[in-house]
Amino acid sequence: MKVVETIAEMKQIRRKLAEPVGFVPTMGYLHEGHLSLVRRARAENSSVVVSIFVNPTQFGPQEDFNSYPRDIPRDLAMLETAKTDIVFIPTAEEMYPPRFGSWIDVEKVTERLEGAARPGHFRGVATVVAKLFNIVEPTRAYFGQKDAQQVVVIKKMVADLNMNLQIVTCPTVREPDGLAMSSRNTYLKPDERQAAVVLYQALKLAQQLWSQGEKDANRLRQAMRDLIQKQPLAEKIDYISIADAETLEELDKVKPPALVSLAVKIGKPRLIDNIVLE
């Protein structure tokens, strides 16, 4: 496994990699969710590149860029075990040199949900992902369904700008009690960690009601809201959404595939999760 820190070296090494090349972009502080992406990339490609980059441009000024958890030695050990070929770890200065100023804006699907709650977030995501795609030139790139809107945005960018790679979405990996794995789970205090399972419980409730015949999206949203509000550590519901899985437009009547997603503050930490009704 080779660690690469500059764009020039990454581009040079890329030319010698055996095709096809699988790529897993991450912000580090890896967990089993990331590793499931790496394993899938390993199974489907001759070479595997993983990037670790906590991208400053996708964090808002009031967000957790500085406190975002980082542990490169631990990440490297995990990636070595998962048989990664190349780990690309650029600095912020390498990715955003002085006078940097070209941005990718994906319209409409970025306006709702995370995009509404986090202005500029998806501009930062789309731009850094496009840069990483140009640097790594992967055959396939792997993303977790956990960040469902991110996948929709990236797929739209790739299609609209005719980028030459395939986007592969992998299932959300969960803790035994159902909590979606996330680097931000490390922020949770013990009682908050227990309370955090309410996100998944709300999603499962919607799925259950839907499979029992409830097609009215507002009733499903309300049932989820009622459940979450019983949890005293759930301090704020940012959104509860039942939306078309491609356009992310809110639905009145559930028509599969529908994305059920939510963002909830459990104590201070803000968690997101989703399932697809299909």
Next chain:
Amino acid sequence: MKVVETIAEMKQIRRKLAEPVGFVPTMGYLHEGHLSLVRRARAENSSVVVSIFVNPTQFGPQEDFNSYPRDIPRDLAMLETAKTDIVFIPTAEEMYPPRFGSWIDVEKVTERLEGAARPGHFRGVATVVAKLFNIVEPTRAYFGQKDAQQVVVIKKMVADLNMNLQIVTCPTVREPDGLAMSSRNTYLKPDERQAAVVLYQALKLAQQLWSQGEKDANRLRQAMRDLIQKQPLAEKIDYISIADAETLEELDKVKPPALVSLAVKIGKPRLIDNIVLE
């Protein structure tokens, strides 16, 4: 020479082209300026791709998208003579399918000159050029210095987004009297065509005064303005600029390389031209 109309076919053919691949993106209605780009691409590469696409997203609502001159049979004959391998002529629907909505914004260098006069113009240019780069995957792409700001914008986009190609700028090709070749020259009535040489005369005047020692940018701008205002068919001066050739920031004192550029309406048609003081 092969004519290709769909993105899928262009991507498929691209894989079989001999490397390196030279690419000349055009809006058609070709003239000797375009052909100079094609010849340079031919001399420097094993394969040459030319695109013809009048890109709707770089025209403002009051601009000349509908009347922009088009003559594909004539263009194809010229490209055949210049030994082009592939001509890519997509439709607007092929490039911008329903629900298209991903855009590239290059900051700062797009705010002045043509960007100020034509809001949204460079967003359309950057986006379509990025799409064409992803579709054609050229080793080198060739642009005319005639559209100086466009070259600055595209070079910035390529650098910022880490795109994998080289941008080659070729000198402006001029008519015997000095008028820069442009597809829009076809709009000029005979008396306007004669008057249009005033753009080049103003540029040459600035160059002459500068080489004689005049470093004050305002005096150079004023001398150009005085010259143009003597031409009765020069109906409106959009701008006269003396700017840093890379940042496009206006200069007080000329420091080479400086871009001297102007946009002037000769009758109805709006013409642009530039030279670099270096």
